[in-house]
Amino acid sequence: MGLIVQKFGGSSVANTERLKNVARIITDTYQAGNDVVAVLSAQGDTTDDLLEKAAEINPRASKRELDMLLSTGEQQSISLCAMAIEALGFPVVSLCGWQVGMKTNRNYGDARITRIDRDRLESELGQHRIVLVAGFQGINRFDDITTLGRGGSDTSAVALAAVLHADRCQIYTDVDGVYTADPRLVPDAHKLDEITYDEMLELATLGAQVLHNRSVEMAKKYNVKLEVLSSFTGHTGTTVREVVKTMEKSHISGVAKDKNIARLALVGLSDQPGIAFKVFSLLAREKINVDIILQSIGRDDTKDISFTVARSDLARAKEHLEKRRDTLGFQRLEVNDHCAKVSIVGAGMINSPGVAATMFEALFDAGININMISTSEIKVSVLVDESQADRAVQVIHNQFFREFGQNR
Amino acid sequence: MGLIVQKFGGSSVANTERLKNVARIITDTYQAGNDVVAVLSAQGDTTDDLLEKAAEINPRASKRELDMLLSTGEQQSISLCAMAIEALGFPVVSLCGWQVGMKTNRNYGDARITRIDRDRLESELGQHRIVLVAGFQGINRFDDITTLGRGGSDTSAVALAAVLHADRCQIYTDVDGVYTADPRLVPDAHKLDEITYDEMLELATLGAQVLHNRSVEMAKKYNVKLEVLSSFTGHTGTTVREVVKTMEKSHISGVAKDKNIARLALVGLSDQPGIAFKVFSLLAREKINVDIILQSIGRDDTKDISFTVARSDLARAKEHLEKRRDTLGFQRLEVNDHCAKVSIVGAGMINSPGVAATMFEALFDAGININMISTSEIKVSVLVDESQADRAVQVIHNQFFREFGQNR
Numbered sequence: 001m002g003l004i005v006q007k008f009g010g011s012s013v014a015n016t017e018r019l020k021n022v023a024r025i026i027t028d029t030y031q032a033g034n035d036v037v038a039v040l041s042a043q044g045d046t047t048d049d050l051l052e053k054a055a056e057i058n059p060r061a062s063k064r065e066l067d068m069l070l071s072t073g074e075q076q077s078i079s080l081c082a083m084a085i086e087a088l089g090f091p092v093v094s095l096c097g098w099q100v101g102m103k104t105n106r107n108y109g110d111a112r113i114t115r116i117d118r119d120r121l122e123s124e125l126g127q128h129r130i131v132l133v134a135g136f137q138g139i140n141r142f143d144d145i146t147t148l149g150r151g152g153s154d155t156s157a158v159a160l161a162a163v164l165h166a167d168r169c170q171i172y173t174d175v176d177g178v179y180t181a182d183p184r185l186v187p188d189a190h191k192l193d194e195i196t197y198d199e200m201l202e203l204a205t206l207g208a209q210v211l212h213n214r215s216v217e218m219a220k221k222y223n224v225k226l227e228v229l230s231s232f233t234g235h236t237g238t239t240v241r242e243v244v245k246t247m248e249k250s251h252i253s254g255v256a257k258d259k260n261i262a263r264l265a266l267v268g269l270s271d272q273p274g275i276a277f278k279v280f281s282l283l284a285r286e287k288i289n290v291d292i293i294l295q296s297i298g299r300d301d302t303k304d305i306s307f308t309v310a311r312s313d314l315a316r317a318k319e320h321l322e323k324r325r326d327t328l329g330f331q332r333l334e335v336n337d338h339c340a341k342v343s344i345v346g347a348g349m350i351n352s353p354g355v356a357a358t359m360f361e362a363l364f365d366a367g368i369n370i371n372m373i374s375t376s377e378i379k380v381s382v383l384v385d386e387s388q389a390d391r392a393v394q395v396i397h398n399q400f401f402r403e404f405g406q407n408r
Numbered sequence: 409m410g411l412i413v414q415k416f417g418g419s420s421v422a423n424t425e426r427l428k429n430v431a432r433i434i435t436d437t438y439q440a441g442n443d444v445v446a447v448l449s450a451q452g453d454t455t456d457d458l459l460e461k462a463a464e465i466n467p468r469a470s471k472r473e474l475d476m477l478l479s480t481g482e483q484q485s486i487s488l489c490a491m492a493i494e495a496l497g498f499p500v501v502s503l504c505g506w507q508v509g510m511k512t513n514r515n516y517g518d519a520r521i522t523r524i525d526r527d528r529l530e531s532e533l534g535q536h537r538i539v540l541v542a543g544f545q546g547i548n549r550f551d552d553i554t555t556l557g558r559g560g561s562d563t564s565a566v567a568l569a570a571v572l573h574a575d576r577c578q579i580y581t582d583v584d585g586v587y588t589a590d591p592r593l594v595p596d597a598h599k600l601d602e603i604t605y606d607e608m609l610e611l612a613t614l615g616a617q618v619l620h621n622r623s624v625e626m627a628k629k630y631n632v633k634l635e636v637l638s639s640f641t642g643h644t645g646t647t648v649r650e651v652v653k654t655m656e657k658s659h660i661s662g663v664a665k666d667k668n669i670a671r672l673a674l675v676g677l678s679d680q681p682g683i684a685f686k687v688f689s690l691l692a693r694e695k696i697n698v699d700i701i702l703q704s705i706g707r708d709d710t711k712d713i714s715f716t717v718a719r720s721d722l723a724r725a726k727e728h729l730e731k732r733r734d735t736l737g738f739q740r741l742e743v744n745d746h747c748a749k750v751s752i753v754g755a756g757m758i759n760s761p762g763v764a765a766t767m768f769e770a771l772f773d774a775g776i777n778i779n780m781i782s783t784s785e786i787k788v789s790v791l792v793d794e795s796q797a798d799r800a801v802q803v804i805h806n807q808f809f810r811e812f813g814q815n816r
Contacts, residue, residue, distance in 0.1 A: 016461075016464050016465055019465060020465070050484070053424075053488065054487075054488065054491055056424050057424055057427060057428070057488055057491045057492050057495065058491035058492060058494055058495040060494075060495070061490075061491035061494060061495075062490075062491070062494055064501075065487045065490045065491050065494065065502060066487075066491075068483065068486070068487035068490070068502050068504075069483075069484060069487035069488060069491075071483075072480035072483050072484050075476065075477075075479075075480050075483075076458070076477055076480050078476070079462075079473045079474075079476035079477035080461065080462065080465055080477060082469075082470075082473045082476070083462055083465045083466040083469035083470070083473050083474075083477075084465050084466060086466055086468075086469060086470055086473065087465065087466040087468070087469075093472075094473060094476050096476075096553075098506065099551055099552075120551070143507055143528070144507075145504075
C-alpha cells in the first residue's frame, strides 16, 4: 500500500509482447492496492531510428527540432502501454512531459529538470487512475519540448518519485540488479541485495547498464528509495538507499572498471603558487571533468601534475593546455590513452583497515603495475594499463569475495 | 507579399526526398517575401501503421489514447521538415497543436476546433520564422491531445488561415486540382481554374481526393481563399473562392459520382400526420445522415417514403427501423445497396434553364434508368444502378463538355 513510481526502459517495452508484460507488472502493483505512476522509455531502437532519419535529412539539425522529433518515441510507448492496460480492464491515462508540467531549463538535448507541477498528476491519482508518463522529456519556459539526455527516463522517474513523495521508485530493466562485478568478466560475481547511494555512484561503470548517475544523485538528494528489478524474470533485484542494514558485515560492495579514461601529465612545471588552480580552472571553463589528480615533486625545483579525464575529452584538454603552454610554464605534456581505472567500492571501507592493502596485494600477486592511486571514504581507485584491466577486476574480486568468503 | 498558409498531405511528405521538396516549396514562398505557416500531415502510411500497432495491442483502445498515439505522426513530419528547412539555411520552428493553442472540443478522434490562440504564432512570425504546424491535432480543455478526424489537416490549415487572416490557403496534394469529372473515368475531363465553395461542397466525391468538406465549409464561412496545387508538378491548380470570375459563361462545373450510397424504402405507411418526422428524427438520433428523400402515394390510402443513406450506415438504419416497425406502422422495408448517385454541379445552373433536361436526355439516350431525382440550386442528382454509374458520368460529361463545347 502506498505510491510506487515504476520505470521501464527501452528493451522492456521493445515489442507488443513485452509491452503487455509491462502492463501486467503495472496492474499487478495497482491491484495490490498501490497508486502507480509508471515512466516509459521509447520502444527498443526507436530513438536511434529517429536519429538516423534526422541525420539523413540534416546532419546538423538543431537540438530544438531533434527534441521535438525524439520525444515522439516515448509518447508512442505510453499510449500503446495505456491501451494494453485498458485491455486488462484498469483505469489508466498516459501523459507527456508537458502535460505533467515537467519543467526544465532551456538546454535542448540535455535539459535539467527545474520543477514539476503536481496538479495534473494528483488529479489523475485522485481518480484512482494508473498514470503513465513519457520519460526523457520535459518542457522549457518557451513551451518547447526538451529532452533530458542520457539516462533521462531514470531521471524522470526519480524526479516524479521525489515530488510525489513516493514510497519507492522501481527501475525495471533487462538485468536483475547490481552485481559485485561485471558477470561477463567475473563469473563468481553475485547480485547485491542492498547498496547505498554513494556506493552506487562510485560503481557507475557497473551501474551504467542499470542506473544513470544523474538519477542516483537525485535519489540521494531527495532520499528516494530506489529498486533495480528485472522486467523479464521479476527477480527482486537491488535496493539503493541511504543506509544499508547489513553494512557492518561487508568490506566492499563491488569492483568496477572504467575504460573511458585518459591520463595527462604536465611535466616540469615551475613551482609558482596557484599553478594547480590555473590548470584546473582552465579545464573547468572548458567543461572538462577531471577525475584523479596527482601532484609530485619533479627535478630541479619543478613539479609534475598528472590527472585523468574522460577519453572523449582528451583531444580538447590537450589542445587547450598546449595553447597555454607559455602561461602555465610546463616543459612537456605527456598523454596516455591506454589506461583504465579499476575501483573497489564499499561504504564499510572507512572502518575496515587493510582494505586498500588487500587490493594492492592482489594486483601485486598478479604482476599488475599500478600507475596512479586515488582514495575516498568509500572507494579505492587505481590506474592500470588497459590490457590488464579485466584481469585486475578478476583478481581483486577473487581476493575479496572468494578467499575471504565475503557475502552479503 | 503577404501571409500564406500551406498544407502538405501525407503523400507529399512520404519520404526524405519528398520532405526536401516540400522544404523547397516552403522556402521559395518565404524567399518571395511572404510570411509562411505550413501545416503537415503524417508521412505516408504512418497513421495506418500506428493504428495497426494499436489494434494488435487492443482492438478496443480508447479514442483518447489513440489520439495520443496518432498525433506523433504529424509531430515527426514537422520536426523532420524543419530540419530540412534548417539545412537550406532558413529560420524555422515546428509547433504541435497544443503549442499553437489549437483548442478543440472534447470529442476524441473527431474533434471540432473551437478556438486558436494567436500569441505563439504571431510571436514566431514576428521573428520572421517559417512556422510549421502539426496538422490533424488539437488540445481540449483537459489539456489532452485530440485529433480532428478525416481531412483533419485540411481543416487545421483553413482554420489557421482564417484566424491569421491569411491572404491565401494553399492545399498541396498529389493531384493538381479539381476536374470536371474523374479523369480515370472521363479522359476528356479538364481541370477547373476556379470554383465556388458551394460547388466544391457539392463536388465532394471529386474533391474527396483533394479537399475535405469540413475544410471547404470552414473556408466558406471565414471567406478563406483556397488553392489546390500539386506538390509534384508545381502546376497552378484550382482556386476555390466565393464568387468565380467566369461564372456567367458556364452551365456546370463538373460531374460527380458517389457509390457510398444505399436506398431504403418504407412501403405502405399509414397516412398519419408527422410520420416523416418520426422516421427521420429516429435516424437523426442515431446520427445517420439522410440524403435524397422521396415521398409518394402508395395504394389503399398508404404512402411510401424512400431515402438514401451512406452505405456504411445501412445496417444500422435497417436495424433501428425494423425495431420500430409497430410504432411507425409500415408494411415492408425495401433495401437497395446496388445504387449510385450521379450529380452535375454548377453555380450557374439556377439561371440556365434546361440543364436538368440535358442531363436526363443524356441518360435516356444511353438507356440508363433513373431511380430517384434530387435537385438544389446548384446541383442535380440522380440515383442510378451502380453498374451503370461510370457510364452515366461519361455520357453526361460528354453531353455538357463536348457537344456544347463548354469550356471555362
